[in-house]
Amino acid sequence: MSFPNLTLFRHYAESVPSAIPKTVLKTHTDNSVTVADAYPKSLFHFIVLPRALPPLDISNLKDLRTLLKCDREQALQVLKRLDADAEAVRAIIEAEMVSKYGFKWEIWTGFHPLPSMEHLHLHVLSADLCTPAMKIKKHYNSFHPKLGFFLHLEEVLSWFEATPSFYDMKRALTPRQYEDRLKEDLMCFKCDDVFKTMPKLKEHLQQEWDRMAKREKxxxxxxxxxxxxxAAKAGDGDDGNVKAKKCETESPAE
Incomplete structure (x- = not known):
């Protein structure tokens, strides 16, 4: 059975793990399902999808704004469970980084306030943005860690510690707050250099990645x-101790 692209995440969140293609499913818990992004914007890019657990239902998980309209404590619990499961995904990514590249680097975890897919989903991706799927300005700016469109999970969780008025302001997630951020100049997230075209930016990002890889290696x-x-010095010391003990045992008694 096929599903419209916009509702595919919801389908995965409602599915038993065995029904999700092995090439798609990364891991799962009682609280969430993690899948590979079909169009990864970084070398490692996964999506954590919350399951609908009582007292909430699937309609409460359409997107972040919908969730934040729910009871404040219930919404917080959903996000805390996502945070815990995302930490496990981060550990998986770091292990794969070391296995494939020999070192690990930063990982981002966050939401889009104006998502393109239906069902709340948390992006967990490596901080490089170096993939063929990164094609247009909108893609890049939506994941830029400092422009404000990519809402880091840590930031969203901090809203719950603020005053009720501040929380209400932030949870509104009004489109006009964020739409213009996708139109910002193409700025490197590492060095803040600005580029006029995506090809030039992508070339620069690859150079940034190559320099980082060389430095870390x-x-x-x-x-x-x-x-x-x-280890060699310790071995030499051990050999010296062995020889000294041997001399002591071989010396004639006085």
């Missing part, structure tokens, strides 16, 4: 060398 090589030297 050099750090690891130095660390390994220090560890090997320390």
């Amino acid at each position: 050099a750090k690891l090589a130095k660390k390994r060398k220090r560890e090997e030297e320390a």
Whole structure:
């Protein structure tokens, strides 16, 4: 059975894990399902989808704005469960980073206030934005960590600690607050350099990634060398102790 693209996330959230294609499903818990993004905007990009647990139902999980219209404590519990499951996904990503690239780097976790897919979904992606699917300004600015369209989960959770009036202001997520942020200049999220075209920005982002990879691998090589030297010194010390003990046992008694 096929599903319209806009409701595919909702279908996954309501499905038993065994019904989700293995190429799509990353992991799952009683509270959520994590799937691979079909059009990843970073080298690692996954989507955490909350399941509808009583007293909420699937209609309360259409998007972040819908969830935040619910009882404040109930909404907070949904986000806390997502946070816990996202931490597990981050650990999986970090292990795969080390396995594939030899080092790990920053991971972002957050929402879009104006999502393109139906059903609340949390993006968990590596901080590189270097993939073929990153094609247009809207894509890039929607994940830029400092423009304000990408709402970091930590920030959203902080709203619950604020005054009721501030919480009410933030949870409204009015479109006019965010739409213009997608039209901002193409600015590198690392160095803040501005580019006129996506191809130029993508070339620069790849260069940033390559420099980071070279730097991190050099750090690891130095660390390994220090560890090997320390191990060699420890081995020499052990050999000296063994020889000294051997001499003591072989010396004639006085």
